[in-house]
Amino acid sequence: xxxxxxxxxxxxxxxxxxxxxxxxxxxxxxxxxxxxxxxxxxxxxxxxxxxxxxxxxxxxxxxxxxxxxxxxxxxxxxxxxxxxxxxxxxxxxxxxxxxxxxxxxxxxxxxxxxxxxxxxxxxxxxxxxxxxxxxxxxxxxxxxxxxxxxxxxxxxxxxxxxxxxxxxxxxxxxxxxxxxxxxxxxxxxxxxxxxxxxxxxxxxxxxxxxxxxxxxxxxxxxxxxxxxxxxxxxxxxxxxxxxxxxxxxxxxxxxxxxxxxxxxxxxxxxxxxxxxxxxxxxxxxxxxxxxxxxxxxxxxxxxxxxxxxxxxxxxxxxxxxxxxxxxxxxxxxxxxx
Numbered sequence: 001x002x003x004x005x006x007x008x009x010x011x012x013x014x015x016x017x018x019x020x021x022x023x024x025x026x027x028x029x030x031x032x033x034x035x036x037x038x039x040x041x042x043x044x045x046x047x048x049x050x051x052x053x054x055x056x057x058x059x060x061x062x063x064x065x066x067x068x069x070x071x072x073x074x075x076x077x078x079x080x081x082x083x084x085x086x087x088x089x090x091x092x093x094x095x096x097x098x099x100x101x102x103x104x105x106x107x108x109x110x111x112x113x114x115x116x117x118x119x120x121x122x123x124x125x126x127x128x129x130x131x132x133x134x135x136x137x138x139x140x141x142x143x144x145x146x147x148x149x150x151x152x153x154x155x156x157x158x159x160x161x162x163x164x165x166x167x168x169x170x171x172x173x174x175x176x177x178x179x180x181x182x183x184x185x186x187x188x189x190x191x192x193x194x195x196x197x198x199x200x201x202x203x204x205x206x207x208x209x210x211x212x213x214x215x216x217x218x219x220x221x222x223x224x225x226x227x228x229x230x231x232x233x234x235x236x237x238x239x240x241x242x243x244x245x246x247x248x249x250x251x252x253x254x255x256x257x258x259x260x261x262x263x264x265x266x267x268x269x270x271x272x273x274x275x276x277x278x279x280x281x282x283x284x285x286x287x288x289x290x291x292x293x294x295x296x297x298x299x300x301x302x303x304x305x306x307x308x309x310x311x312x313x314x315x316x317x318x319x320x321x322x323x324x325x326x327x328x329x330x331x332x333x334x335x336x337x
Contacts, residue, residue: 004067006074008042011035012050012064013071020058021051042067092287093122099135099147100127100292102227104270109148112288112295120287131226132157132202139163139273146288147273152203154210154266156322164276166289167319168296173207173264174249176257178238187215187262194240195219196231203268207243210265232256247303270296271321 014024021039025032043050050064060068100109109127116125128144132151138144140160148168151157159165175187184190197219198204211217223239225231228248235242235257242257245268249259272289274281281289 004045004070005042006071008038008045009067009071010075011038011071012042012060013068013075015039015051015058016060016065016068016071092120092283094284095124095126096146096284096288097126097128097138097144098288098292099130099138099144101131101135101148101150102129103150103229104148105129108295108299109292111298112291115291115295116287119291120284123284123287125288125291136160136273139275142275145275145282145285146292148292149271149273150203151269151271151322152206152266153269153322155206156269157271159273159323162276163273164281165271165273165321165323167269167321168272168293169270169300170319171245171247171268173204173243173266173268174246175211175241175260175262175264176235176244176249176252177241177260178235179255179258180238181241181258183258183260184262187211187217190241191215191217192220194221194223196225196234196240196242197222199224199226202226203245204243207264207266207268211243214265247300251303269322 011024011028014027015021015035018024018027021035022032025035028035039051046063046067048063049061050067052059052061098109098112105127113125113127116123128138130138130144130147132149135144135147135149136157139147140163149157153170175184175190177183177190195208195217197208212219219240221240223234225234225242228244231242231244232252234240235252236255243264244252249257252259272292274285274289276285280286
């Protein structure tokens with residue numbers, strides 16, 4: 001089996017480009033004798049002449065032209081690798097597609113786009129409204145670079161390959177009843193009553209299922225609302241009880257619903273998912289994630305200042321993601337089961 005040294009193939013490519021050993025030596029910064037020695041070793045490795053030295057110009061043989069072509073590919077691959085490595089630590093630039101659910105567009109995603117325009121003018125962010133499942137599919141296919149999802153800590157969404165995640169926001173769940181209902185002393189009192197639930201697998205539905213299992217709750221009827229704005233409307237229409245993240249519950253309008261103090265198991269998350277590579281997320285992806293985190297923090301602080309949140313907003317880039325396991329030396333990434 002012939003073992004080829006890629007460095008000698010690069011030298012052969014330079015001889016082909018320069019038309020002589022002397023020209024190749026000048027281009028490579030080596031002495032002509034060093035280039036000749038490497039060429040001779042390569043010819044011994046392959047067992048056939050690679051350069052016809054009978055004329056005044058070094059002409060490659062058929063075998064020489066074949067191997068010089070491979071040398072050209074190696075050289076191009078090395079240039080591409082160097083370019084990508086420079087880009088890894090360089091400034092964020094170019095297009096970046098950001099998928100967000102409708103609530104994120106309302107509260108902070110558009111702010112993130114304006115922030116990126118100021119901090120990374122060479123970046124071209126594209127905001128895409130998307131749900132969780134279609135967003136995950138687009139992330140897997142490379143149609144999205146960054147995805148914001150609503151999630152549940154106790155039953156988190158598994159991450160696709162090549163994706164890393166962090167928690168942007170964490171909140172408790174709250175049990176809310178229509179304003180004209182008596183406030184229940186126990187969640188079990190809401191069995192046999194109508195409920196406003198959410199699509200299967202969504203954080204609010206998972207929280208409801210845990211609460212229902214714990215207190216043997218059987219709804220009379222289940223209305224379904226995908227987003228919290230629909231829940232607000234259904235609560236105002238007295239259609240049923242509901243579970244909401246605490247800060248979403250705090251935004252319910254006067255007379256629309258009563259937020260109870262009854263505990264609901266689990267916690268609600270907003271997670272940031274990023275496409276990544278061998279050296280982590282590209283600069284454009286990192287910049288987009290940082291802008292989204294900053295915009296969410298600003299939105300949380302604004303609502304807190306207006307007294308519209310349930311306590312201080314837990315917005316941080318240091319919250320532990322469900323895909324991480326806390327070890328004695330700190331958090332370490334593990335796959336979500």
